[in-house]
Amino acid sequence: MRELNVDLGERSYPIYIGEGLINEAASYFQKHGIGKKSPLLIITDSNVAPRHLPQLEESLRNGGYRAVSAVVPAGESSKSLAMLGDLVGEALDAGLDRKSVIVALGGGVVGDLAGFVAASYMRGIKFVQIPTTILAHDSSVGGKVAVNHPKAKNIIGAFHQPEFVLYDLGTLQTLPPRDVSSGLAEVVKHGLIRDAAFVDWCEQNADKLRALDADSLGYALYKGCGVKASVVSQDEKELGLRAILNLGHTIGHALEAVAGYNELQHGEAISIGMVGAARLGVRCGAPQDVYTTTKRVLAKCGLPVSLPKHYDVDAIMAAMMHDKKFSEGTMVFIVPTAIGSVEIRSDVSVEWVREIVEELKLEAEQK
Amino acid sequence: MRELNVDLGERSYPIYIGEGLINEAASYFQKHGIGKKSPLLIITDSNVAPRHLPQLEESLRNGGYRAVSAVVPAGESSKSLAMLGDLVGEALDAGLDRKSVIVALGGGVVGDLAGFVAASYMRGIKFVQIPTTILAHDSSVGGKVAVNHPKAKNIIGAFHQPEFVLYDLGTLQTLPPRDVSSGLAEVVKHGLIRDAAFVDWCEQNADKLRALDADSLGYALYKGCGVKASVVSQDEKELGLRAILNLGHTIGHALEAVAGYNELQHGEAISIGMVGAARLGVRCGAPQDVYTTTKRVLAKCGLPVSLPKHYDVDAIMAAMMHDKKFSEGTMVFIVPTAIGSVEIRSDVSVEWVREIVEELKLEAEQK
Numbered sequence: 003m004r005e006l007n008v009d010l011g012e013r014s015y016p017i018y019i020g021e022g023l024i025n026e027a028a029s030y031f032q033k034h035g036i037g038k039k040s041p042l043l044i045i046t047d048s049n050v051a052p053r054h055l056p057q058l059e060e061s062l063r064n065g066g067y068r069a070v071s072a073v074v075p076a077g078e079s080s081k082s083l084a085m086l087g088d089l090v091g092e093a094l095d096a097g098l099d100r101k102s103v104i105v106a107l108g109g110g111v112v113g114d115l116a117g118f119v120a121a122s123y124m125r126g127i128k129f130v131q132i133p134t135t136i137l138a139h140d141s142s143v144g145g146k147v148a149v150n151h152p153k154a155k156n157i158i159g160a161f162h163q164p165e166f167v168l169y170d171l172g173t174l175q176t177l178p179p180r181d182v183s184s185g186l187a188e189v190v191k192h193g194l195i196r197d198a199a200f201v202d203w204c205e206q207n208a209d210k211l212r213a214l215d216a217d218s219l220g221y222a223l224y225k226g227c228g229v230k231a232s233v234v235s236q237d238e239k240e241l242g243l244r245a246i247l248n249l250g251h252t253i254g255h256a257l258e259a260v261a262g263y264n265e266l267q268h269g270e271a272i273s274i275g276m277v278g279a280a281r282l283g284v285r286c287g288a289p290q291d292v293y294t295t296t297k298r299v300l301a302k303c304g305l306p307v308s309l310p311k312h313y314d315v316d317a318i319m320a321a322m323m324h325d326k327k328f329s330e331g332t333m334v335f336i337v338p339t340a341i342g343s344v345e346i347r348s349d350v351s352v353e354w355v356r357e358i359v360e361e362l363k364l365e366a367e368q369k
Numbered sequence: 370m371r372e373l374n375v376d377l378g379e380r381s382y383p384i385y386i387g388e389g390l391i392n393e394a395a396s397y398f399q400k401h402g403i404g405k406k407s408p409l410l411i412i413t414d415s416n417v418a419p420r421h422l423p424q425l426e427e428s429l430r431n432g433g434y435r436a437v438s439a440v441v442p443a444g445e446s447s448k449s450l451a452m453l454g455d456l457v458g459e460a461l462d463a464g465l466d467r468k469s470v471i472v473a474l475g476g477g478v479v480g481d482l483a484g485f486v487a488a489s490y491m492r493g494i495k496f497v498q499i500p501t502t503i504l505a506h507d508s509s510v511g512g513k514v515a516v517n518h519p520k521a522k523n524i525i526g527a528f529h530q531p532e533f534v535l536y537d538l539g540t541l542q543t544l545p546p547r548d549v550s551s552g553l554a555e556v557v558k559h560g561l562i563r564d565a566a567f568v569d570w571c572e573q574n575a576d577k578l579r580a581l582d583a584d585s586l587g588y589a590l591y592k593g594c595g596v597k598a599s600v601v602s603q604d605e606k607e608l609g610l611r612a613i614l615n616l617g618h619t620i621g622h623a624l625e626a627v628a629g630y631n632e633l634q635h636g637e638a639i640s641i642g643m644v645g646a647a648r649l650g651v652r653c654g655a656p657q658d659v660y661t662t663t664k665r666v667l668a669k670c671g672l673p674v675s676l677p678k679h680y681d682v683d684a685i686m687a688a689m690m691h692d693k694k695f696s697e698g699t700m701v702f703i704v705p706t707a708i709g710s711v712e713i714r715s716d717v718s719v720e721w722v723r724e725i726v727e728e729l730k731l732e733a734e735q736k
């Protein structure tokens with residue numbers, strides 16, 4: 003079992019990573035002073051519920067906790083105000099009070115949604131994260147919780163830190179291969195930002211990670227969470243530094259915006275985005291290996307590293323413009339300076355970015 | 370012009386009370402470091418907009434601010450998740466960013482709703498309160514913001530403190546008499562909790578207050594906000610002491626729950642509730658004048674002090690039970706010990722409360 007502390011002063015909390023932790027859930031709740039008088043509400047989704055909910059319910063019940071479960075449809079569309087309203091209704095029916103705790107059992111969608119229920123129910127009650135995807139190592143650190151609006155993602159939310167995070171590696175065994183690779187994209191991102199040795203380790207162990215080897219996964223999540231935690235504790239409210247976590251996301255978000263439904267997962271989009279950022283880094287003066295290594299590691303993780311031919315460069319640029327990170331021909335961009343190091347630049351030429359996006363497409367054609 | 374500081378450490382903010390302050394709104398915004406690059410969003414309601422919005426818009430425009438206005442239908446039903454979604458849509462259309470500010474121009478409904486938009490838009494942006502009712506002196510202190518759920522009032526919300534409060538006594542001149550009295554109920558409540566001399570002053574000046582004499586109103590709001598601010602700064606997150614602000618609200622909420630639509634305003638319900646609480650106080654050993662004074666002052670403010678005959682005591686008790694403040698025959702109740710002083714008791718017999726409610730009804734019959 004690995005343990006990591008997210009250092010946020012009064013709001014600090016631990017992340018426990020290990021096999022079979024769900025079976026001991028009750029003892030973790032107890033250890034964190036969660037009382038048994040008030041009911042808990044477990045929020046999960048329709049893919050996770052049949053696979054892992056009974057175990058969690060049983061473990062809490064055996065420990066003397068009263069828990070009610072709410073299952074939302076799997077997928078991003080559950081991150082809505084309407085679903086927030088439904089879940090608050092379920093919380094009221096179940097009699098949740100100020101001392102009750104919301105438990106998020108699932109990936110980033112469930113974590114963000116359940117976290118915002120916890121942040122706003124009775125103006126804020128406690129919550130516990132039990133992530134079941136690799137990508138959720140990212141969303142379980144930092145306290146950003148939110149739902150979507152038809153006009154913008156994650157636009158209605160709060161900063162609300164969990165009491166603790168229980169990462170049971172056993173739950174990851176049921177992840178579809180595409181979600182495994184997609185989650186690894188953010189793991190590699192954390193290495194690219196801050197830890198060259200870990201990027202190297204990822205390359206050496208990519209096959210084991212994709213095969214869901216528990217010990218390798220545990221180490222990767224521990225390191226990934228560690229980088230995110232260290233950035234977040236330096237900038238809890240996203241005033242500046244935290245922007246480096248957006249490596250690959252400027253291009254990535256634009257790709258998601260123009261891609262057809264289910265064509266690109268988030269991790270796949272930012273994988274391509276990180277290759278683009280690496281190219282830009284080299285153009286800004288970073289050594290050539292920033293590009294070659296980034297591309298090689300991501301490919302080993304089963305991720306796309308070039309832009310499929312049918313994508314329209316104008317549409318991608320328009321989507322980036324919409325993001326309003328532009329002003330007068332330049333934009334803010336997270337640019338690698340070496341493997342394991344990035345800088346926030348506000349002077350990147352829009353023209354260069356367009357050329358990079360075109361190159362990403364050419365690469366695919368050359369393959 | 371009167372000025373009062375709500376002392377909450379880093380989140381402290383001033384309340385400015387005076388005539389014509391709206392006309393100088395821009396200079397207050399400037400004084401508080403609110404920039405002119407990002408657009409502001411003014412949220413107001415359909416009663417307030419025709420009366421006071423043009424003035425505010427003009428004043429901000431003349432000061433160089435860009436402000437967009439959103440007008441919601443007047444009334445409690447605008448405090449909903451659906452309205453939150455609509456307003457976030459308007460904020461996005463208007464291009465609000467992290468540096469934008471939400472301006473609440475209206476009573477408690479607008480304050481609570483706009484405050485929650487500000488608390489959750491992009492995970493929290495700044496907001497400014499410009500209260501236009503007397504009751505809103507209460508809601509503008511303490512940072513409690515929320516919307517309702519069909520199953521419960523104020524159940525989805527946050528603690529989000531404003532940057533400052535601009536109380537323009539001029540806006541109060543258009544208040545209907547019933548809203549004036551209703552607002553005075555909370556003013557008197559603040560006196561009953563902490564300030565006997567102020568209760569006395571309220572009795573002496575009740576007629577001037579009801580006639581909307583600006584200087585008297587300014588003083589009353591200053592004192593009322595002052596009591597609330599002092600309680601809130603001792604207990605920002607409502608962990609204990611803040612409960613004393615619920616004087617009259619246990620019975621009051623139950624009355625609101627069983628009353629027909631528009632039969633009782635909030636201030637009217639808590640006026641009756643405070644008379645009930647005073648009766649209970651005397652029963653618990655407080656001097657008789659706690660009851661007679663409470664009743665006399667509230668009546669002078671034009672408020673009901675007894676329970677209309679057609680109210681059903683069983684229904685009222687059931688509504689209180691629903692509030693879950695009960696356990697095994699006793700309940701938590703805010704009980705006056707003298708004029709200007711209350712205590713939180715958790716041992717009040719449910720039977721006594723029922724008798725008090727019956728007495729409140731009898732009083733009406735004797736009249």
Ligand SMILES: NC(=O)c1ccc[n+]([C@@H]2O[C@H](COP(=O)([O-])OP(=O)(O)OC[C@H]3O[C@@H](n4cnc5c(N)ncnc54)[C@H](O)[C@@H]3O)[C@@H](O)[C@H]2O)c1
Nearest residue numbers: 049076109110111112134135137138140141146173176177
């Ligand atoms: N709050 C943050 O800081 C943050 C950071 C990154 C991403 N996010 C959010 O996270 C979300 C994406 O996260 P995600 O990829 O985990 O999405 P997700 O929660 O939708 O999970 C992906 C898919 O895997 C399924 N699934 C989850 N666990 C499973 C398991 N153990 N076995 C089988 N199937 C399983 C889900 O039902 C879903 O279909 C987005 O909404 C994004 O905005 C938030």
Ligand SMILES: NC(=O)c1ccc[n+]([C@@H]2O[C@H](COP(=O)([O-])OP(=O)(O)OC[C@H]3O[C@@H](n4cnc5c(N)ncnc54)[C@H](O)[C@@H]3O)[C@@H](O)[C@H]2O)c1
Nearest residue numbers: 416443476477478479501502504505507508513540543544
């Ligand atoms: N956040 C808190 O701490 C807190 C405390 C107390 C009450 N509240 C909330 O406040 C709300 C009640 O406040 P309220 O009584 O101000 O309600 P309100 O905002 O609905 O105003 C009452 C009525 O007066 C109208 N109005 C407002 N200003 C006017 C003006 N200057 N001239 C003419 N008409 C005007 C409104 O349109 C409305 O019809 C409730 O929703 C309650 O939950 C919140």
Ligand SMILES: [Zn+2]
Nearest residue numbers: 188251268272
């Ligand atoms: Zn991401």
Ligand SMILES: [Zn+2]
Nearest residue numbers: 555618635639
């Ligand atoms: Zn009240």
